[in-house]
Amino acid sequence: MASLRFAKCFDPEGARFGIPTYPWRLAPEGLATRRQLRAEGLRPGGQPIAAQLLRPRFRREPLVAYLYRVDLAKPVRPMTSRKWGALALAMLARRTCPQCTTDAGYVIPASLGMCVPCAYPEEQRAA
Numbered sequence: 074m075a076s077l078r079f080a081k082c083f084d085p086e087g088a089r090f091g092i093p094t095y096p097w098r099l100a101p102e103g104l105a106t107r108r109q110l111r112a113e114g115l116r117p118g119g120q121p122i123a124a125q126l127l128r129p130r131f132r133r134e135p136l137v138a139y140l141y142r143v144d145l146a147k148p149v150r151p152m153t154s155r156k157w158g159a160l161a162l163a164m165l166a167r168r169t170c171p172q173c174t175t176d177a178g179y180v181i182p183a184s185l186g187m188c189v190p191c192a193y194p195e196e197q198r199a200a
């Protein structure tokens with residue numbers, strides 16, 4: 074009885090579930106899941122869940138996806154300068170050789186654990 078199960082998930086007024094409920098893949102225009110928002114570079118931005126999608130599953134709880142209003146969504150927060158600073162510091166730490174404590178100018182290879190001149194002093198002298 075696919076039609077009956079389908080009907081069970083269709084509750085646009087939210088009379089049964091408390092919030093508007095639609096069958097899976099039948100989200101109304103203007104609503105999107107968090108994942109769909111993210112694909113557009115958007116985030117829910119603190120808005121409440123507008124509706125839910127239900128996908129019935131055999132002998133299991135239905136799968137639920139929450140929907141948010143696209144018009145209330147906000148752009149994904151850009152990185153703050155503080156975060157950039159932390160990232161730059163982390164990058165500098167990764168470029169700094171623990172042996173000679175200088176900025177090697179590249180990320181220290183994990184296999185060496187130090188900059189190339191420190192790892193191969195013999196070759197450097199020969200060159």
Ligand SMILES: [Zn+2]
Binds near residue numbers: 170171175188189
């Ligand atoms: Zn070094």
